[in-house]
Each structure stands twice: as C-alpha cells, then as structure tokens.
Amino acid sequence: MNHEKLERCAIGDGIYVNFVENDRYKTNYISFFFVTPLNKKTASYNTLLSRVLTRSSEKYRTQRELNQALDLCFDADLTADTAKVGEWHTLAVSLCTLDNAYALEGENITAQGLEILREVLFRPNLQDGAFLPSHVESEKKLALDEICSLVNHKARWAKERMTELMCRKEAYSTLAIGHKGEIKKITPQSLAEYYHELLRTARVEIFFVGRFCREDMRQATQDMFQKIVREPRALPEIAVRTQVKEVLEVTEEMDIAQANLVMGFRTGCSLADSDWRAMSVYNSILGGSLTSKLFCNLREKMSLCYHVSSSPDALKGIMLIYAGIAPENRDVAVKEALRQMDEIRAGNITDEEMENARGALIHAMNGLGDNPSVLAEWYLPRVLIGQIQTPGQIVAQLRRIQKEDVVKVSEKIVLDTVYTLTAKEGQQ
C-alpha cells in the first residue's frame, strides 16, 4: 500500500478529490486547496479569509472553543495558508489528525477531524450575512503586521524584493501574503461576498494522504458542496517571458551585518515543457545541492559565503540564485556565479557532477512519499496543469537525461535582475 500513486476523480464542476494511500504515517492528512488567479485582490482576500475562517465557526464561536475542539480531537493540527503557484494563488485549509489506531478509547478521530473541517470551511461565523467585524478587524491588523514583518528574515525579504523588481509588470510580483492597500479596504461584508464567490468559482483540489475510506470521503466532500451552485472560472495562462532588454541592477541598504545577493534569471522553461526534467538537473548541478558548482566554488573554494543556492519556479520560468556574503564581496560573487553558469553552457560538466545532480533529484523523488503535506503540495501544480506522473515515473525520466540536454536548457537562461540588500555604508 505504500506507493505514491495518486488517484483522483471529479466530485463536482471543477472540484476534484485526490487520494494517495499510505500507511507509514502516524497521521492522516486532508487538505482543501482553493485555486484562483494571482493578483493583489485575490492574494489579499485569500489571506484574510484563511485567517478569519480558522478563527471561529457557527458552532465554535470563539477561537478558544475551536482550539479546544482540536485538542480533544487528539491535537488535530488545523492550518490555513496561502501560496503562489506560478501566477495562480491558493488558499489551503488543512488538517492533520492522529490515525484512529492510536485513539485511547476507540474514538473515530478521522470522522471528528473531517467534521471540524466542514465547520470551518462551510459553516462560518456570519452575522447578517457578514463576517464578525471584530474578527475581521483584528485579523486585518495581524495580516498587515505579517507583511511588515517580512523584513525580519533578510534572505526571504531579499528574494521577495527581487521578485517584485524583476516581475514589476507581471502578476508574479504579487506577494503571496497579500497587499497592504487591498487588505485595508476589505470589509466584513466584502469578505463574505468573496467567500461565497470563492466557493462558487474557484478550482477546488482536495487531497487525502494516508489511510482513508475513499467512498466515505468522496461522499462526505460531495455533501459539503451540495448546496453550492458552481460556476467555475478557468485559470489564466501563466506568462513565461524569455527576453530581457537590459539587466536591472538594484542595491538597497539596511541596518545589517551581511549582504544578501539575489540574481534573477528568465529560463523560458516550466513544468509544462518537455525539457523541464533537464532544467531540474541543470539547477541541481548549478546550485541545488551540496555538491553543486555554486556550493563547491563560492563556498568551499572561495570561502565567500555560508549559504548559497539556486532554485527555479516550476510554473513561471524564472530562477533565483541567493548568496549571503560579506558586503565587500558582492562583485566577486556575482562574477563567479555567472562564470559557473558559463561553464555549464560550455559543456564543462564532469561525469561526477552529472551523476551527483541526478542522484540528488532521484533521492528527493524517492523520499517524497515520506511526508504527506509535502507530497500533496508537490502534486498540486501537476494536477492543475494536467501532467500527473508519480515520483517513480519521474525517476525513470531523470535517468535518461544527458549532458547535452542540460547544456541545451542552459542556453536559454538569461540574467534579468541583480538585487543586493547590503549593510549601510560604514556600518559593517
């Protein structure tokens, strides 16, 4: 029973349930993903809604009552999150519960958990058709604080800032946790309207990972949507740009000791393309692992940094390189990173580098099934673009990638933006 094969079926118009059966965990995982286009409005509304929905419900009128119900359900973990999936935006409400086998007095934890999910998602705490003003106001404040506090984590902040600069004319520049101005405009009434619109129009993907009775779950989820008249909207196509007219260079200062360098590239390659597998190998060779060119050279040979890595976005066709460096080493680091990319373009990839990169990706694929939430998040963009393969099938494809394939994808990659968040002059 322990494979990572996904089985799915439609239970409504644009609503799908996905099952991955697995009995190696102590817990079972259920996640509802509502998928919308990405823009300032959806990101802001989804973020606020995720907070307000998991704050109370019709039955659990306060956060404390809800949390106590979760405790009694053997510390069920209810999470609400928003994320960018390329140029789409997801609101995910998930619940992780202990398997029934570990209940102390034969309780049906799975059924109890599903009931709590139904409460928060489908029986919200509304008053005269609107969410509670006090809840909406305090969650707005917290959501705004969270956006402000992004600055606390310098690496993450620098990457977000880079994305904002590089994709300034694209939806992708939107922050996953929303936009301050938009959040401020939301009212208890407008949030309720958005909530109903979301249930009516969003693409819905529901994941069950662990031990479940499929028929029961299918029936239960179908019931949840029974009273909703669906008018699903198609998700927009994600724009993958390949041309760069002029490299943008931006340096900003902050009261910090270390400089955070982020380089943004257009790869012209996404999950939907046939050469995506080669792109993954390229990234693994360049900066995706501890044997990568960036790690071995910038860190191990040149002692420039502790952290250095590269990562591609699966749907948007961009790639970021990040390095935490001493401020005075910025130019050397940029030059060396580009030099390593030139090396790959020139075909200077050793057999060892090739096999290490391939091995790291195969290892990651093989291990995916060990973590239920990671597995669901990994499958999500794949079900959305209709390219569903198991990790096992991908391993087989990875084994066939040749150096030439890697060189070929490397030729399309162009530098777009170099962003540096550095220490204030005279401060380090």
Next chain:
Amino acid sequence: MRFYTKENALIGEKYYRAKHPSGLEVVLIPKAHRKAFALFGTRYGSIDRVFKTQKDSDFLTVPDGIAHFLEHKLFENQDGSDTFSHFAALGASCNAFTSNEMTAYLFSATDHYYENLEVLLKFVSSPYFTPETVQKEMGIIGQEIRMGQDEPFHRLYYGLLDALYVNHNVKVDIAGTEETISHITSDILYRCYNTFYNLNNMLLVLCGPWEKARVKAVLDRNLKENEKIRIEKQTPREPRRLHRKKVVQTAAVALPLFAVGMKEGDLKKRIRPEEVLKKEAEHEILSDILFGKSSAFYNELYDKGLISDRFSVEYDLSHSYGYLFLSGESRKPETVYRRIRETVKRAAELLTEQDFERSRRAVYARSVQDWNSTTQIAETFMDFAFSGTDMLDYSKIISKVTFQDLLNRIDLSYRPDRLALSIVKPAKEKKS
C-alpha cells in the same frame, strides 16, 4: 554484538539496541518509510568549554564555538576529496548540526543504505585538520555568524539566555564569535576530537528500513575497539537568581519581538530517567494549559491584539539548565510580560481538572506524532538518549501524570522572581 528489543504496543513502535564491541551504542528503529535515516552523534556540544580525560593532568579551556567549528572541519578529508560528494555519488544527502549538548552527523538515503552508512562512519572517524584548512573555514563560519546576527530571533533568544544565566555556557552562541573562533588551531581541534569522538561517548541511531545483520556487518568492518574513556567536564556554578531582569536590543525589525523565560530552579543532580521524563511531561502539559492556544491567557491577549498567532511556548530542559520559553511579536512587550507574570503567580488557582484532561490528551497525541518522520524520530530519540532517557517511554509517562503532579510542579518550578524579558525592537519607533 546482540540486539535486544523494546516495544511500546500502545503506539505501535519498537527498537533494537546493542553495544558494539568497539564501544559504540547502536539503536535501530524499524520504519516502513522509503527514506532511511542515520544519525551519528557525540555527547559534545557548545557548552563543553572546560574538560579533561582520565589521562590528562590538567583541565583544558577551549575557545567558544569550537564544537561547531569541528563539526564543519570533519567534512574535509586527507585525500582532498569532499564528503558531500561521497554521499551524493550514492544518492544520499548528508548534513550535520551542533547544539548545546551534542554534535551529530546524518544522512538520508533512499538507496545504497549500507554503503552510505560506511561513508558516514568513515568520515566521522577520520579527522584531518591543517592550519590552512582551519584558516579557510574562518570565512565560511564568519558568514554563518553574521547571518545569525541579522536574524532577529537569534538575537532575541541569546538576549534572553543572557538575562537568565550568570555563568552558564548555554548563553554563548553555538557558533561562537568571529573573535573566539580566530583562536582555534588544528592542535586544539585534535584534542577536542580525541576526547569527545571516542566511540564510548557516541551513539548511532538508525531509523527506517534497516536490517540488523547488515548493520552489524558494516559496524564490524569499519569500527575498531576504542579505549574506555572517562571525560570530566567543569561547568561554572550557576546561581538560582537571574543575571538581569531585562535585555533590550535594536535591529531591523518591523514590530518589537519579545521572549520571556523562567529559569528552572529544580535541578537535582541525581535523578532517575523516569523522573526526568515525568518532569518533562509535567512541564509540557502545564505550559500547554497555561499558555497554549486553548488557554485563557493566549485567547485574551490575542483578542486584545497584544499577541499574534506566532506566539509560541516551549520548555527546554537539560541536566544543568532548564527554562520555560515564551516568545512572539507585540507592540506592547512589557504588558505581555506583566500578564505572563500574573499567570505564573496564579498558576495553581488557574488549573482546572477539565483543562488538565484535555491538555494531557493533546500532549499524548503530540508524542505519538513525533514518530512520523524518520528524521524527526532519530533526532528526538538521540536527544532523549543523551539526557539518559528513552523516547519510547514518553507517551506512557504522559498518561500517568496526575493533576496533583502539576500542582507539585508549580510549587517546585514556577517562580515569578525567576522571569526575565528579552526584547528586540526597531531602531526607530515608527508612528502609525
């Protein structure tokens, strides 16, 4: 080498444990996961600053940050090859970490389990340091230290430990400072290595689809008998009082961050493993009742906008130190601190049987969930083992804790005069 089996039927887990003739203790936790995980650790961490073995005449005092530095340097090999690539060639990923009381090397593999285990044992058993390689590492670790300085939570945490502790080394950054690590030489590294990396002072935890016989064969092939060693560590005497009541720092943050700690006063030297676990369980249940997401405290402060959903509570307990740790973000950290103080003062009267039953169930469930991932199981297991306890017993101990136990625990450990506050606030107060 003979493995004995221990089982906990309640949670459906077991392990095999054995002492290898080399002196190394091995624990094998079978799991049906694809990812096999190995953790090879030594009882040596950042707080071990002054020590000797039975062979040394004098105690040696080493520079702060050396355990972590040594962890980095072990990845280097005499033939110039890179350890990461040895694992990569076998499709595994490896890493290491240093904490207050341990240093551990690890890998996860979905294939070639036993070859990878061989690589792990070999590289950790073959130190190779030269003045040049030591020098090279200064730059890398220097950047790691600066990264920590720019991490507000890191500053907040060490600010609190500085408030709580007068002398204890736990208050010193695990990585040391750029100044302290500049005193590290290859000679001192060898001395630390030879003291603490004796197999009798180490533990190997394997979790995943491992087979006993094949593990034994790898150990037999790769490990030689180590001479028995007696390590004496000197730790400065730590008074029960606080070092300071409050530490305030500024950094590039949006809102003030706060951490409140309560210094544990009940630290008996001689204590049985079950008592350690019981104390741990009591603290976990108690802090959940008083400060967890279902508590009156959390919900009142959340509703008033004084704390956010990022508020967290945990208890850190070891042989020589312990503290309750509450942290979060607030525009009014002093007010939050006052409310925490009131809650600690009134802890006994705030407790109800109903809250107790609910929290105990939640804490039990959490202890079962800890057996979900091979990585987490091995790391938690080693943590317990190095404090002389057994992770497999924990869920049972939790279910035995009584309401009266909690009242006694409050009596022994909850002291408002041992509460300290650490704040990291924005450099300039913004008006909103």
